[in-house]
Amino acid sequence: MPRWICKVCGYVHTGPEPPEICPICGAPASEFERLEDDGPAEEPTGAGASAASAAPVAPLAPSPEGPGAALGRISYGLFVVTTRRGGVLGGQTANTVFQITADPPRVALGINKANHTHGLLSESGVAAVNILGRDNLDLVRSFGFRSGRDVDKFDGVDHRPSPAVGCPVLSGALAWLELRLDPDRKADAGSHTIFVGDVVGGGVLREGEPMTYAWYRENRPRPTAADPPRAAGKEGRAGL
C-alpha cells in the first residue's frame, strides 16, 4: 500500500492517495510526498503497525490568540542589569537573562538596542546582574519604566561597586553576578542584542524568594502619572 508523508509535520498516511487534509497539521494534499517504500499490501494492524498510521490522532488546535498564549508560559526570572562606563552608571530591568553554559559559566542578556543601557553595555563590556526578590517591585519599577537618559535611576538607591568589574550591585537585591561580555559571542536579534558574558564573580546578599516573571505579572505595579509615557512601547512587548 502506498505511503505518504506530510512535508509540514511528518505525519505518515497509508492509502492509495494522500488525504485531502493532514489530520495533524491541516496541510493540504499537495503538501504530501509519496514515500519510496510502500507499506504492506493490507492496512497494517496489531503489533507491527506504526503508531502514526494506525492510531487515529486528534489534530492539534492552535490557540485562537496565536502563539502569544504559549509564549506567555515561558518562565523567566527578573533582574536589574547594571553597567559602568567610566563615571557613568546605567541599569535597566530585564527578564531575558539566563545561564547558557555551565562550564565555563556564561550568561546571556537580551537587551533592546533603543535602551540607554544597551549603549553603555556595548562600550563598557562589563555588567552586573542583580537577581531580584519578590520584595523588589520598587526596583523593577525604577529601572524598568524610566530611561537613564532622562533620570538618574541610582539616585536614592543604595548600591556598591562589584569587586571584579565595578558595576553597581543594588543592596536590596538577593544576589549578584559579574560578567565580562564577549564581543565575539554577541548576536544581533533584530530589536535586541543578545550579549553573552563570562561569569567572573558573584555573591548572595540575603535569603529570599527570587521573583519570577509570572509572579511579577500577577503582582506588578502599574505605571503611574509620575512615570514618563514609555516602557512597554519602547520595549516592544505590551503588558510589561
Ligand SMILES: Cc1cc2nc3c(=O)[nH]c(=O)nc-3n(C[C@H](O)[C@H](O)[C@H](O)COP(=O)(O)O)c2cc1C
Ligand atoms: C518586567 C520588565 C521586564 C523587562 N525586560 C526587558 C528585557 O528583558 N530586555 C530589555 O531590553 N528591556 C526590558 N525591559 C524594559 C527596560 O527595563 C526599559 O525599557 C528601561 O526603561 C530601559 O532603561 P534605559 O533606557 O535606562 O536602559 C523590561 C521592563 C520591565 C518592566
